[in-house]
Amino acid sequence: MGRFVIVAYTPKPGQDAQLLAAVKKHLQVLGAEGLITDRPGYAMRAGDGSIVEVFEWRSAEAIARAHANPAVQALWEEFGAACDYTPLARLKECSQMFAEFDAVAL
Numbered sequence: 001m002g003r004f005v006i007v008a009y010t011p012k013p014g015q016d017a018q019l020l021a022a023v024k025k026h027l028q029v030l031g032a033e034g035l036i037t038d039r040p041g042y043a044m045r046a047g048d049g050s051i052v053e054v055f056e057w058r059s060a061e062a063i064a065r066a067h068a069n070p071a072v073q074a075l076w077e078e079f080g081a082a083c084d085y086t087p088l089a090r091l092k093e094c095s096q097m098f099a100e101f102d103a104v105a106l
Contacts, residue, residue: 044101
């Protein structure tokens with residue numbers, strides 16, 4: 001059974017373009033490695049510049065396999081250089097009944 005995730009990435013100073021580039025590659029890499037489903041993923045921008053991504057892993061086992069996958073690890077290093085992972089509760093939008101974000105093209 002698939003596992004949906006919602007994750008927020010807050011760009012480090014001066015790393016907005018690098019973060020966006022990593023996000024645009026993320027689902028391509030995960031898909032090429034057979035780790036996510038065919039459902040479309042979505043990316044959104046919060047008011048503070050954070051990027052929120054929603055996608056579906058194939059399974060909990062696929063998530064575990066990602067942590068040992070060289071291609072995924074290389075991409076996650078790019079994320080680590082470009083952003084901090086942010087709990088959704090820290091985004092202003094998530095305190096609203098209906099959290100609204102700007103669309104980001106993948």
